[in-house]
Amino acid sequence: MKAFNTMFKTELKLAIRGMDMVIFAIALPVIVMVILGVIYGNQPAFEGASYSFLTQSFGAVVTIAISASGMMGLPLVVADYRNKKILKRFKVTPVSPMLILFVQVIVNMLMSIVSLLLVFAVGALLFDLRLGDNWFAFLGAYFLVLLSIYSIGMMVGAVSPNIKTSNLLCSILYFPMLIFSGATLPYEVMPTVLQKISDILPLTQGIKLLKATSLGLPSGDILFSLIIMILIAGFCACISIKFFRWE
Amino acid sequence: METAIKVENLCKSYGSINAVSNVNISVDRGKVYGLLGANGAGKTTTIECILGTKNFDSGTVLILGMNPQKERKVLFERVGVQFQExxxxxxxxxxxxxxxxxxxxxxxxxxxxxxxxxxxxxxxxxxxxxxxxxxxxxxxxxxxxxxxPEVVFLDELTTGLDSRARRDVWKCLSNLKAKGLTILLTSHFMDEVEALCDKICILKKGTPIFYGTVGEAISCSPFEKFEDAYLWYTDEEGSENESV
Structure with a gap:
């Protein structure tokens, strides 16, 4: 426990000092929320909708931080620590190198959650964001999406032979998802063709899940998204465990 | 006297290249053991095989009576390591x-x-x-x-240090040795090896070509200074002449 606490504090400080996550996981989603708020104000999502466009977008905007921490932060740190042989140094101590990876998952998760709270606070205080009553379902969906995106990230970190490959794979995954899954550019304003393409991306399904739970929509429509998320989490976690290398 | 590090017939190859062949090391508690050899002679590979960060092909390794791979958590409470990089x-x-x-x-x-x-x-x-x-x-x-630690592994202990700092490090290690610390080190500085090591092993292309004390290394060579003796043992040309 002492080792975990000290490592957690240190790795958190390093993550903040590194600035990448502060910019992409914390500042960016807040900025997107403000932009959407300024553009759409409290317009309804569509004519006769009981919730605003902004409230509808909340479930999408919170995934910006999940994607940044899970598909950039986590895999790059894993590849970097392996490359720098920091994991090897842990192998000649009483503590397993697994601990530092676990600490990284927690640090990145914390970044996502801080971002979630900030985005909610900005939306609620400035733009009259109102969520549905079922907090429990929303948080459940949130952690499921987090789990499956992180497992994609871990898989990338595990299979990449070096930091260059890891960088490349992360960029290929991260940027299209950020733009085309509805995390930044709202799914609802995309042309139908783009929506069809967007549906293939795993994050799009995650966002559907988050929107449905945050708006309190009927749960029948999201069964497909739910299954996809669970399958991705399971599949990628298995691959990462099977192919993980310390060096 | 109790043995702190015991390595028997350690072999490790990368494909068809023998990185380490048949290394035997036995270090008593409170002693300093030096692993010598040119760059690429297999010193670091040997240390990594002993520590369990590299798998070896055959042989046995015991540190403080424990298997470094199987009893990692208990063993590394009592062992310190400084890697070369x-x-x-x-x-x-x-x-x-x-x-x-x-x-x-x-x-x-x-x-x-x-x-x-x-x-x-x-x-x-x-x-x-x-x-x-x-x-x-x-x-x-x-x-x-x-x-x-009770045992410490130091790979290229004083590379990059100035003379003053090297002397300070030696003094520090000698003090710790006097308190019973066992040290396995690699070094390219023969004065350091003379000052610190009770026993040495010289590696050449992964094969040990000398085991013993610094004094024995000198007396088995035609030279009077240890550095000359070391160069004589590891001399490339010498080996070619022998094999002709």
Whole structure:
């Protein structure tokens, strides 16, 4: 426990000092929320909708931080620590190198959650964001999406032979998802063709899940998204465990 | 006397190249053992096989009577390691790195004392990557000593240090040795080996070509100075002549 606490504090400080996550996981989603708020104000999502466009977008905007921490932060740190042989140094101590990876998952998760709270606070205080009553379902969906995106990230970190490959794979995954899954550019304003393409991306399904739970929509429509998320989490976690290398 | 490190018939090959063949090392508790050889002779591979960070093909390794791979968690409470290349997180400071290292052990030493001993106390707040080569090297020796180890492995102990700092490190290690610390080190400095090592092993292309004390190494060679003797043992041309 002492080792975990000290490592957690240190790795958190390093993550903040590194600035990448502060910019992409914390500042960016807040900025997107403000932009959407300024553009759409409290317009309804569509004519006769009981919730605003902004409230509808909340479930999408919170995934910006999940994607940044899970598909950039986590895999790059894993590849970097392996490359720098920091994991090897842990192998000649009483503590397993697994601990530092676990600490990284927690640090990145914390970044996502801080971002979630900030985005909610900005939306609620400035733009009259109102969520549905079922907090429990929303948080459940949130952690499921987090789990499956992180497992994609871990898989990338595990299979990449070096930091260059890891960088490349992360960029290929991260940027299209950020733009085309509805995390930044709202799914609802995309042309139908783009929506069809967007549906293939795993994050799009995650966002559907988050929107449905945050708006309190009927749960029948999201069964497909739910299954996809669970399958991705399971599949990628298995691959990462099977192919993980310390060096 | 109790044996702290026992290596028998250690062999390791990469494909068809023998990186280490038939190395036998036995270090008694409280002794200093030097592993010598040119660059690429297999010193680091040997150390990594002993530590269990590399798998070896055949042979047995025991540190403090334990198998380093199977009893890792118990063993490395009592063993400190300084690797040849330094491994640390970008932007981490000296104090943070020491703190994390200290937190990994049940009964660690106070690292501020060690930093003072190695002349690094004023660098506590400095980022590790801003330290000079010699300061980094000393810091990694400090990290290896934080667990208050019974056995310590030092790969290229004083590479990059100036003469003064090297003498200070020797003095420090001699003191620790007097308190019973067992040391296995590699070095390219023959004066250092003479000053510190009770026994040595000279490796040439992965094969041990000499085991014994520094004195024995000199007397088995046609030279009077250890450095000349060492060069004579490891001489490339010599070996070709022998094989003709």
């Amino acid at each position: 330094s491994h640390y997180q970008e932007k981490i400071t000296v104090a943070e790195l020491c703190n994390v290292t200290q937190s990994l052990y049940k009964n660690p030493l106070d690292y501020t004392e060690l930093l003072k001993q190695f002349g690094l106390f004023d660098k506590l707040k400095s980022p590790v990557n801003e330290l000079s080569g010699g300061q980094k090297q000393r810091m990694f020796i400090v990290l290896a000593l934080i667990p208050n």
